[in-house]
Amino acid sequence: MPRSRLNGALRSHLQPAHRRVAGLLPPAARRRYLYLAGQGRLPRLRSPQTFTEKVSWRILRDRRPELAWTCDKLAMKDHAHRLRDEAGVLVPETLWAGDDLAAVAGRVFDRPWVLKPNHRSGLVRFGAASDVVDAATVAATRDWLRDDQNALLGEWAYSRARKLFLLEEAVGGGEPLDDYKFLVFDGEVAAVQVDRGRFTSEQTRCYYTPAWERIAVELVVPSGPPVEAPANLAAMLRAAEVLGRSFDFMRVDLYTTGDEVWFGELTPYPSGGCMRYEPRAFDAWLGAHWTLPASAR
Template sequence: MKKYFFTFGSLPNVLAPRTFNEKVNARKFFDHRRIFQTWVDKLAVRDWVAGVKPGYDQLLPVLHHVTSDPADIPFDQLPDRFVIKASHGSGWLRIVKDKATIDRKAIIAECRKWLALNYYDVNLEGAYKNIPPRILIEEFLDNGSGEAPEDYKLYVFHGRVEIIQVDVARFGQHRRKIYDRNWQEQQVELSVTTYAGTLPPPPQLARLIEVAETLAGDIDFVRADLYLVGDRIYFGEMTPSSGNGFNRFTPASFDAVMGAFWKLESPPRLLLNSLRRPRDKA
């Protein structure tokens, strides 16, 4: 609540939420579905994706290594380029583009720092609270120029993609554009400076939407993050509390526009239903 007030100058109405940010915060307070923990666990979600539909295992980047002790990372056996990430947090990752230049001791120390932290204590997102801490080494996805590909974040409300966020040069001069499902640019800035150039719709747009909607199923809201490498789609992550409920929309009125897509249950019913649902279901 304090962070929300310092960010927006007001408190969120989580009992009768109207905006997107208020609804994300209401979910954090009242919606404790077990599927959220599976989605934010970067190791467990891989098995979940593979089981959604036959062939969806092909969406997953190659997994080179998993460990709870970074001292056993097999650097000599890894490819020249790879991605190191923690299973139990957000933003805890390092991209290695040239294995020959890395400081292995520094990487091991950084991984140990991640493993010692509980992301719930950092960001108060309950879904992260009980995730086993592990280090994953995954395939580096190359856009053809030696850089990470554009990141397509598809906002799925009640089984339908409504908004598509495209992140460009996420690990460099990060810029962003917002579109609707028909690739009509939305006149809004979302937390990151708007990309000044033109982004044509990807040839695989219909397929991106199909994959995101299949992954989301009939849940009221989730953000499905996907990548395109050539004509192949790769899975990034599933995000049930996008922006942790602190998305900075400019103009601020777009917060209500986004919120209107999400028909959230009343908070008391949300809490009751989330506890009644089978633990392994959305």
């Protein structure tokens, strides 16, 4: 049977009482409330300084066309395909996409696969090459297309994404891989977030500079032991910079399998701008790298 894991750090941190109250508020008040619930203080949205304040500002204010598609996973893959030669990345093959998962029920694919919603984050099911999309999988994912990630957090680009199921090949043949998440500002990587054991109860997270110096910081997930720099770090940095260079900020998620660099996804709103970095100085340091676009103000 396919395995299912939900990365619910944000959902569990924002307790049901917070979610109920937030759902009753207009967008600007809701954003302040969610930020207060996660950070313990109100955001400076008129003059944002920290990274999380600027993420919150983007959520409320930035409606530029160049951001509209960045939460649509199929559109992200199109972006990576266009730049794959220059970026030196491989893009996972889309095995099927559609709005009725029952259409592929009973189908066996010739490789390990991953099932996710095209318009949401944190939901995923894994299958081996011998696994089929069975009735249990169809039932367990029935609500995936009913919810809109924009509804609570106000993340506008999610509201523009097509509500579809996306089934694609699993990078690395389905073996657990580290997630490398590059924080890219105007085409330059400021920091790298490395997640190990994602979608498991043993998940850890570390941060590094592009020179692979450890940064002492935590965000929701506990820090783990040091992670060795990937052998193709220079190629991964190059890929992240090419894929993220057209944005004032974008988190570019990549994987590596030996010498190969694989595209994961783009993330314009990391942690919904609500989660607290420890120490807070990292939030300020990261925010200093981000020059918000005057055209969106």
